[in-house]
Amino acid sequence: MNARLQYVLRLADTSLVLGQRLGEWVGHSPALEEDLGLANLSLDLIGQARLLLTYAGEIEGRGRTEDDLAMGRDQSDFLNFALVEQPNGDFGRTIVRQLLVDAFQLELYEALQRSTDSRLAEIAAKALKETRYHFRYSASWVVRLGDGTEESHRRVQSALDELWRFTRELFAEDEVDREMAAAGVAPALADLQSRWSARIDAVLREATLKRPADVPYSWFGKCGEHTEHLGYLLAEMQFLHRAYPGASW
Amino acid sequence: MYTQGLDSLGKDALHVAKADAAALEARFQARVDAEEKIEPKDWMPDAYRHTLIRQISQHAHSEIVGMLPEGNWITRAPSLRRKAVLIAKVQDEGGHGMYLYSAAETLGISRDQMMAQLLSGAAKYSSIFNYPTPTWADVGAIGWLVDGAAIMNQIPICRCSYGPYARAMVRICREESFHQRQGFEIMMTLARGTPEQRRMAQDALNRWWWPSLMMFGPNDAESKHTAQSMRWKIKRFSNDELRQHFVDVTAPQADFLGLKVPDPDLRWDEATQHYTFGPIDWTEFQNVLKGNGPCNRERLDARRRACEEGQWVREAATAYAEKQRQRASQAA
Amino acid sequence: MFEKEWPLFEVFVRPRSGLEHKHVGSVHAVDARMAIEHARDVYTRRQEGVSIWVVKSSEVTASDPSDADALFEPAKDKVYRHPTFYAIPDEVKNL
Numbered sequence: 001m002n003a004r005l006q007y008v009l010r011l012a013d014t015s016l017v018l019g020q021r022l023g024e025w026v027g028h029s030p031a032l033e034e035d036l037g038l039a040n041l042s043l044d045l046i047g048q049a050r051l052l053l054t055y056a057g058e059i060e061g062r063g064r065t066e067d068d069l070a071m072g073r074d075q076s077d078f079l080n081f082a083l084v085e086q087p088n089g090d091f092g093r094t095i096v097r098q099l100l101v102d103a104f105q106l107e108l109y110e111a112l113q114r115s116t117d118s119r120l121a122e123i124a125a126k127a128l129k130e131t132r133y134h135f136r137y138s139a140s141w142v143v144r145l146g147d148g149t150e151e152s153h154r155r156v157q158s159a160l161d162e163l164w165r166f167t168r169e170l171f172a173e174d175e176v177d178r179e180m181a182a183a184g185v186a187p188a189l190a191d192l193q194s195r196w197s198a199r200i201d202a203v204l205r206e207a208t209l210k211r212p213a214d215v216p217y218s219w220f221g222k223c224g225e226h227t228e229h230l231g232y233l234l235a236e237m238q239f240l241h242r243a244y245p246g247a248s249w
Numbered sequence: 250m251y252t253q254g255l256d257s258l259g260k261d262a263l264h265v266a267k268a269d270a271a272a273l274e275a276r277f278q279a280r281v282d283a284e285e286k287i288e289p290k291d292w293m294p295d296a297y298r299h300t301l302i303r304q305i306s307q308h309a310h311s312e313i314v315g316m317l318p319e320g321n322w323i324t325r326a327p328s329l330r331r332k333a334v335l336i337a338k339v340q341d342e343g344g345h346g347m348y349l350y351s352a353a354e355t356l357g358i359s360r361d362q363m364m365a366q367l368l369s370g371a372a373k374y375s376s377i378f379n380y381p382t383p384t385w386a387d388v389g390a391i392g393w394l395v396d397g398a399a400i401m402n403q404i405p406i407c408r409c410s411y412g413p414y415a416r417a418m419v420r421i422c423r424e425e426s427f428h429q430r431q432g433f434e435i436m437m438t439l440a441r442g443t444p445e446q447r448r449m450a451q452d453a454l455n456r457w458w459w460p461s462l463m464m465f466g467p468n469d470a471e472s473k474h475t476a477q478s479m480r481w482k483i484k485r486f487s488n489d490e491l492r493q494h495f496v497d498v499t500a501p502q503a504d505f506l507g508l509k510v511p512d513p514d515l516r517w518d519e520a521t522q523h524y525t526f527g528p529i530d531w532t533e534f535q536n537v538l539k540g541n542g543p544c545n546r547e548r549l550d551a552r553r554r555a556c557e558e559g560q561w562v563r564e565a566a567t568a569y570a571e572k573q574r575q576r577a578s579q580a581a
Numbered sequence: 582m583f584e585k586e587w588p589l590f591e592v593f594v595r596p597r598s599g600l601e602h603k604h605v606g607s608v609h610a611v612d613a614r615m616a617i618e619h620a621r622d623v624y625t626r627r628q629e630g631v632s633i634w635v636v637k638s639s640e641v642t643a644s645d646p647s648d649a650d651a652l653f654e655p656a657k658d659k660v661y662r663h664p665t666f667y668a669i670p671d672e673v674k675n676l
Binding site for chain 2: 088144
């Protein structure tokens with residue numbers, strides 16, 4: 001698979017899987033207002049995924065549509081970060097996961113606006129507006145929960161401690177990243193990491209949360225090596241498409 | 250403004266002499282007859298206020314509970330487009346619930362009080378949402394039939410006498426039309442699809458037709474509240490009128506889809522220019538209302554769980570805001 | 582379960598530049614910042630707004646309907662405030 005295709009799929013699948021996870025919350029959130037808020041995030045992410053998957057299909061050149069890619073691939077072909085396939089857990093866990101991804105996407109889309117790939121730049125410009133709001137939303141909630149009650153503080157600190165090991169993958173540079181950076185398609189990961197880190201530190205400080213120590217942990221969802229959770233997520237997402245092959249919906 | 254001013258209104262009302270009360274009622278009815286809108290701080294009969302609280306909160310509860318049968322299919326929607334549309338629809342329903350809770354709060358009840366009534370089982374919500382959605386076709390059927398029936402009920406309420414309720418309904422009706430269209434589009438795609446898809450669509454129609462007719466409520470003869478609600482212009486058409494209109498509009502749509510309505514007595518009457526249709530099983534309706542429908546327990550359990558599991562979140566937000574306030578006043 | 586309810590905020594949305602903010606309903610939130618976020622999610626999903634105001638419901642002062650006569654009747658007969666009160670011949674333009 002060529003590097004550009006892999007790179008685009010990483011972005012697409014990350015948004016898709018995260019959007020899918022957030023979709024699970026609708027009707028079950030702590031307050032009606034959060035049902036609407038999380039649904040809004042989910043819609044934005046699925047929208048990004050659709051644009052990116054369509055572009056990926058074009059790069060691939062096999063005539064595959066956004067649905068062929070979303071509903072027809074097996075998990076080893078999915079290139080999302082392992083962070084986003086982690087289960088929702090409680091609202092605190094979901095919002096910590098969201099913060100970690102939002103800060104990343106915010107910096108990424110901002111940089112991608114200057115990509116030599118004009119299609120990616122276009123998609124990034126649109127996604128950036130959405131992601132600014134996502135970051136505001138998740139950061140506000142992490143602060144409220146971190147600096148709320150003893151219970152809320154305990155819950156989000158433990159969520160942060162558990163999810164931190166998955167952040168390593170976001171900045172672990174591989175051949176694809178190097179090739180895309182060299183071509184001016186993607187920003188250098190080192191730059192991204194320092195900006196991401198600064199944003200996260202600012203939020204954690206305000207939230208009175210402790211930044212966990214880095215862990216030499218390696219899941220490489222971006223290379224198709226996933227945790228056990230993705231299998232179940234895909235089984236649910238792809239079921240109808242696979243149970244009725246060839247049908248239009 | 251809305252919830253505070255009403256306390257003083259209540260106290261004043263107690264001291265009003267009988268003759269004055271009659272005069273107030275007469276003036277109130279004259280305003281309603283003249284199609285004037287009643288706004289939150291206006292004088293209104295207690296019975297009017299209570300009827301509205303009951304009706305608006307029931308309507309709000311229905312929207313919220315209604316998020317569940319369809320929300321059930323968000324993670325399994327068969328295409329990304331369908332997934333996005335379904336999330337948007339369910340999100341709208343949550344929003345509609347919020348517009349309606351807002352409107353009800355202008356009458357002196359709080360959102361938390363209404364939620365408590367729902368979760369304890371004291372408040373009712375539309376019977377239709379106590380039915381399960383085992384297949385994707387159910388999502389189509391709900392959009393086509395249930396939202397279709399809801400729209401028919403709701404459009405007249407856009408002209409109801411109580412301002413906040415009427416305005417909420419205008420907002421809701423504007424958003425609702427896409428709901429019905431997306432449902433019909435799903436049914437059309439299935440009806441024109443593979444034999445399995447056609448069977449799925451017919452099966453969904455078989456299960457949702459009669460509960461949709463029941464959504465319009467009991468026959469006019471059995472309906473307790475109708476007469477007074479019509480006089481107060483809270484209700485603009487009777488249950489039977491609306492139900493008849495629904496059948497007249499929807500039966501041809503089923504024909505278009507090539508699906509059969511599960512009513513052997515359904516036929517077009519050239520003389521009356523209406524469809525005649527078979528008898529409704531009111532015992533099923535009564536059972537579902539009493540809490541013995543297929544999903545009553547599941548729906549309320551889901552809402553209760555969401556509430557309980559979310560309590561620590563709400564408390565944390567409140568605690569944080571309090572801390573911020575204290576910090577601000579100390580800094581000042 | 583509902584001991585400390587989130588306070589109620591009234592929401593006003595300006596649909597486009599050039600128009601006033603219009604009252605659209607209310608939201609519950611712990612503070613003004615959250616109220617803006619909630620108002621945005623509830624009342625502007627269809628691009629209905631460029632600006633949102635939120636005001637705690639308890640901070641709104643409303644005129645008393647029973648004072649409506651005193652407050653608003655006197656304006657009724659001051660019709661000279663309305664442009665249609667003045668008869669201007671059709672030939673005169675730009676008035």
